[in-house]
Every structure is written in C-alpha cells, then in structure tokens.
Amino acid sequence: NWTTTSVVEEQVAAIRAQVGTKRAICALSGGVDSSVAAAIVQKAIGDQLTCVYVDHGLQRKGESAQVEKDFVAATGVQLKVVDAEERFLTALAGVSDPEQKRKIIGREFIRVFEQAQAELVAEAGAEGEEVAFLVQGTLYPDIVESGGGTGTANIKSHHNVGGLPDDIEFELVEPLRQLFKDEVRMVGSELGLPDEIVHRQPFPGPGLGIRIVGEVTKERLDLLREADAIAREELTAAGLDREIWQCPVVLLADVRSVGVQGDGRTYGHPIVLRPVSSEDAMTADWTRMPYEVLARISTRITNEVADVNRVVLDVTSKPPGTIEWE
Numbered sequence: 001n002w003t004t005t006s007v008v009e010e011q012v013a014a015i016r017a018q019v020g021t022k023r024a025i026c027a028l029s030g031g032v033d034s035s036v037a038a039a040i041v042q043k044a045i046g047d048q049l050t051c052v053y054v055d056h057g058l059q060r061k062g063e064s065a066q067v068e069k070d071f072v073a074a075t076g077v078q079l080k081v082v083d084a085e086e087r088f089l090t091a092l093a094g095v096s097d098p099e100q101k102r103k104i105i106g107r108e109f110i111r112v113f114e115q116a117q118a119e120l121v122a123e124a125g126a127e128g129e130e131v132a133f134l135v136q137g138t139l140y141p142d143i144v145e146s147g148g149g150t151g152t153a154n155i156k157s158h159h160n161v162g163g164l165p166d167d168i169e170f171e172l173v174e175p176l177r178q179l180f181k182d183e184v185r186m187v188g189s190e191l192g193l194p195d196e197i198v199h200r201q202p203f204p205g206p207g208l209g210i211r212i213v214g215e216v217t218k219e220r221l222d223l224l225r226e227a228d229a230i231a232r233e234e235l236t237a238a239g240l241d242r243e244i245w246q247c248p249v250v251l252l253a254d255v256r257s258v259g260v261q262g263d264g265r266t267y268g269h270p271i272v273l274r275p276v277s278s279e280d281a282m283t284a285d286w287t288r289m290p291y292e293v294l295a296r297i298s299t300r301i302t303n304e305v306a307d308v309n310r311v312v313l314d315v316t317s318k319p320p321g322t323i324e325w326e
C-alpha cells in the first residue's frame, strides 16, 4: 500500500542502515531530483550529510537563492556553496559551438565538484571521520531505460555525460531508485519542500549557457536572465505552469534586427520563446498558448530588457526541432 509517508519512512530507515555513522555528500543542482534526494537523506542522517552547490553563473534569476535560502530553510541541510562564475565564464570565453560549450561546462563542473569533495574529505578526515557515500537523485526510469530504450533516462544519460564524477571511492545512496517523477514530487511535498522546487520545470544542467546562441558573456547572461524572469512571471500569473512542460527562453546573441523604439531606430537582439507540451521530453509539440499571454510577455520584454527589440515564437514540434536550441 503505497503512501508517501511509508516511502519516506522506509527510505529513512534504509539510509540510516546503509550510512551508519559515516558521512555523505550530495551535489545539489536546484532540480527536483537532487533536491528531494538530498532532503530525504538529510532527514535520515542530518549533519552527516553535506550538500555542494556549484554556482556556475549560468542559472536563472533567483535560482541560486532558491537553493541557498529556501532549500536550506526547508531542510536545515548543511550546504557548501562554491562560487565558480568567473571560472566558468573564463572557460567559455570565445566559444560559440554548442557541443563545445556543453563539454566545457561539464568538464568544469566535475573539476569544481571534485575539488569541493576533496576538501570535505580532508576536513572530515581531520575530525577522524570518513566520507564514504555519494547521494544521487537517480529515478526508476533512469535505471530501467538506461539500457538504450526510449525515455527521459536516455536524455539524462545523453545530456549529463560526465554530469558527476564516476566515483569508485564512494558508495552510492539512491533513495529515489524506485520512484517515478510524479512520486518524487509527492515525496518532496511530504518532506516540506516549497512548491517552486517540487514543481520546477526541467532545466538543463548547462543552464543558460546553451540558451545563448553565440558566445556566452556576463552581459548576455544578465540580459537573458531578465527576459526569462519576465516570461516565467507571466506564465505563472496566467496559471500555465503545469500545462506547459517547459518554456526555454533563448537569446539570439549573434543576430540583430532593426527596430524602432522611442525616438529612433534600434539594432537589437531577438528573444525566442519556446513553450512546449510533452510527456517525457522525447517528443514534444509547441504549446498553443493564449495570444494575450504571448502579447504581455512580448511587450514587457521589449520594454524592460535593454538591447532586445523583437520577441519571436518557436512553432516547431520535436522532432524535428529539439526542445533546447543548442
């Protein structure tokens, strides 16, 4: 008889038995899976768990705060934040090719995480303790489908190549192994996580780095963060969050078009809205969302975001178009 309460109780007992008096670490991304996995392990072993959040500077507006404040407040988790924005931006300088961007972001992420991990191991060692466990938010579909079938698992394994170090030093703790996504959300709510975390739409690991077509710079990221925040605000206000699977907001940084704003002509960048409906992200269709909401988003973005003078709607299904632009 499946209840979220029994799942939590069972997992808490299992984690305690597995970890004993040793210590565990977990890489938090802000996503649903890692958040719920961390929350349940925290409930089981408290301060024996340390979470690491790598701030790569590629997240959306308010997302770091959500992890650093809201998640910590809801769980009491011990969190180590690594500010790595400079490092990522330097590594990405001059790079426009999507695959190269992904590789660089993945590589830097692993390096930064491994460094944080090594520091924690050393700190624990100094106190005579051992860090022996790595927490991961692996879900049931990730396991059954990692053999090469279809499903989000493949997307994950495909996209998250090198998402985390393949660490043989550590034993894995995977408290969500038996759950599907909707069950993970229920468990998250049961554990008291805020709705913004539990119902967060999918967001790619490389973040806004792959939503800027062209080179990634701080200025462009800031601009895209503003546009994305406006789109999300209006979609939420219109009650469309659950209906839309996700809505990437993309900056065409290498494109300029002529516009007219105020007293004169402008030569600015377009922003693309990519609202999609989907079951599992393997296939998707563009969401037929209300014109009034599109109009509000367009007006606000062109009024409020400097250097953007055009908003366009992506009306491509997947296939042939992927959900992300890069």
Ligand code: XMP
Pocket: 155, 156, 159, 160, 202, 203, 204, 205, 206, 246, 281, 282, 318, 321, 322, 323, 324, 325
């Ligand atoms: P595409 O663009 O391939 O995206 O249609 C399918 C789904 O995967 C997400 N996505 C990623 N998720 N790391 C992730 O964890 C990534 O590198 C990544 N790239 C794309 C995308 O947002 C969509 O939900």
